Amino acid sequence: MLIKKRELVLYSLIFILIISLSYFAPKILIILATPSVYQPQTFDETYVEVSVFDIGEKVVVRANVSDSDASATPLDTVYMNITDANGNLKVSFDEMVDTGETCGTDCWIYEQNYTLGTGTEAPAGTWTIDVYANDTGGNEDTNSATFTVNVYLAIALSTPLAGGIEFGNLDPNTINSSSLTCQNLGCNISVSSDSNVNVDVVVKVNAPLTRQGGTETIETQYWNSSLTQQPSSPAYQFQTSYDYTHKVGSNLEPGSNVIFNTWVTIPGGQKAGVYNNTIYFCACKTGTSNC
Numbered sequence: 001m002l003i004k005k006r007e008l009v010l011y012s013l014i015f016i017l018i019i020s021l022s023y024f025a026p027k028i029l030i031i032l033a034t035p036s037v038y039q040p041q042t043f044d045e046t047y048v049e050v051s052v053f054d055i056g057e058k059v060v061v062r063a064n065v066s067d068s069d070a071s072a073t074p075l076d077t078v079y080m081n082i083t084d085a086n087g088n089l090k091v092s093f094d095e096m097v098d099t100g101e102t103c104g105t106d107c108w109i110y111e112q113n114y115t116l117g118t119g120t121e122a123p124a125g126t127w128t129i130d131v132y133a134n135d136t137g138g139n140e141d142t143n144s145a146t147f148t149v150n151v152y153l154a155i156a157l158s159t160p161l162a163g164g165i166e167f168g169n170l171d172p173n174t175i176n177s178s179s180l181t182c183q184n185l186g187c188n189i190s191v192s193s194d195s196n197v198n199v200d201v202v203v204k205v206n207a208p209l210t211r212q213g214g215t216e217t218i219e220t221q222y223w224n225s226s227l228t229q230q231p232s233s234p235a236y237q238f239q240t241s242y243d244y245t246h247k248v249g250s251n252l253e254p255g256s257n258v259i260f261n262t263w264v265t266i267p268g269g270q271k272a273g274v275y276n277n278t279i280y281f282c283a284c285k286t287g288t289s290n291c
Helices: 002-024
Strands: 035-037 041-043 058-067 075-083 089-095 097-102 107-115 125-135 140-149 155-157 188-191 199-205 209-211 221-226 249-252 257-264 279-285
Touching: 035 125, 041 140, 058 075, 058 125, 075 107, 089 107, 155 279, 188 199, 188 249
Parallel strands: 035 140
Antiparallel strands: 035 058, 041 058, 058 107, 075 089, 075 125, 097 107, 125 140, 155 188, 188 257, 199 249, 199 279, 221 257
């Protein structure tokens, strides 16, 4: 019985020793070195760092990429995607170029550029750059940045409209006489195809038609517009501030056109003379009122 107790004690000590050795055994943590992509930066073509661009400008993209184990698993490829403000992929896996410049130990500067288009090819808003890097060991990293494309819009008046609207000689009590200038689709407003947003076109006058050399006015001056045909009847009276309720054109796409016409009613007893005023047209991004 005594021997058995000793054996039991001996076994217990061995068991405790094994457990203790297992608890205090050193743990080995293996860390795989991977590429590291720093946040991309954007520059203009003169290498001034900027984040806002106009249509047609060159966007230079640079990214610092490091690899702490470059000797074992050197960098393989660095490439970028660019997504426009409407979510369309404009650049897909375009390989970036090693500039030969360094950004520290085992850190290199990569570059690629993209030239913005015009019109719908360069929608206004926030664009996204995604830069990816991998090494020969199959390790990867990515980072992103954004830049802004400014709104660009422009309209042009047809030659007759830009030259001034004429009504000719009218008598008092003339009702809704259409302008001579705008007959036969003569008065058109075109949205430039370089515009990168849809636009609203609004109109105003500086003042009622006013007699030269006098103070008499004619306030019964009207207008209308159409996308498809010559407007045949008046719809809205001119205001001296831009009318965002009644627009000459709404949500007009780049390259589109709107047809304009205007009318005047001469009250009875109106004093004879030459009456004139100035009509202003303004285009703004659809849904805004910043004319």
